Amino acid sequence: MTISPATKVFAVIGDPVAHSLSPLMHNAWIADHGLDAVYIALPLRSGDAAAAIRALKGFGFAGMSVTTPHKEAAAQAADRSEAPVANTLRWEGDGMLSAFNTDGPGFLDALDEAAPDWRGRVKRALILGAGGAAMGIGQALSPYVDTVHFANRTPARGAAAAAAIRNGRTLRWEDLERGFGAADLIVQATTLGMRGQAAAPDWPISFCRPTAVVAEIVYRPLETGLLRAARARGLASMDGLGMLIHQGARAFELWFGIRPDPARARARLIAALT
Ligand code: NAP
Secondary structure (H helix, E strand, C coil): CCCCCCCEEEEEEECCCCCCCHHHHHHHHHHHCCCCEEEEEEECCCCCHHHHHHHHHHHCCCEEEECCCCHHHHHHHCCEECCCCCCEEEECCCCCEEEECCHHHHHHHHHHHHCCCHHHHCCEEEEECCCHHHHHHHHHHHHHCCEEEEECCCHHHHHHHHHCCCCEEEECHHHHHHHHHHCCEEEECCCCCCCCCCCCCCCCHHHCCCCCEEEECCCCCCCCHHHHHHHHCCCEEECHHHHHHHHHHHHHHHHHCCCCCHHHHHHHHHHHHC
16 A cells, blocks of 8 residues: 555554554555555653643544553543543544543454353453453343453452452452352453463362353463363363454444454464464
């Protein structure tokens, strides 16, 4: 493609962003649809990220993805935000900045794809972790299930995540065997098992019900120990690319009004990860 003064510029901002897969995913979709746009990665190291984002207004960016640790700052910087934590920004024609969170809805889209019948049968969800991703997923799941249990290494953070939703509960990290045994859906939303982070424990998959669905949001490596164990037991499972792709697809639609093809993104991302 040719970059001209008319080319619309999009970016992912965060710290770090050097290994982000978002530029690959969005530039390929931009090419699929013959759009005059480009998507780059901008590392933002700032003690006041909200001010830095507001200052971008004059540069003519069309939209941005926001990743750790700037999702709260992005919501604060916006003139209007649909959530207190945002992963997608869009500059409107009138210069106003709108903020959205596509993480939770993107997780649900991915779950619909991986386990299409989950809405009818998941009553009790167990989320491992209570960080930004875990909270977004808990909020998205909350209206569709009876209870959302958070099990987190630091209990206070788990309690805060549970208190933020109507049907939130906590489960002690020491009680994972019981939690795995009672859950219809288990979501691994800690950094455990991620390349470069602490190794994951032997998750108590043998305690799971045969109908349980196991979802992972770590995608480096694509097949984590949790997924390997769940698949060996024949459980329905979902890998970490599902959420990445679907939150991105929703952001792309917010920017361009076009729903891009998740399957093409998956093939490209798997090629990049292997
Ligand atoms: P975060 O806010 O920093 O939260 C990290 C979570 O991991 C916390 O619950 C933390 O527990 C837990 N944790 C970290 N080290 C641990 C350890 N050694 N033992 C037990 N728990 C530990 O991070 P985040 O933004 O929620 O992201 C979490 C993971 O999800 C990351 O791997 C990220 O790459 C991935 N992610 C994937 C997608 C996707 O689209 N697939 C989207 C967003 C995030 P404490 O509270 O006790 O510290």
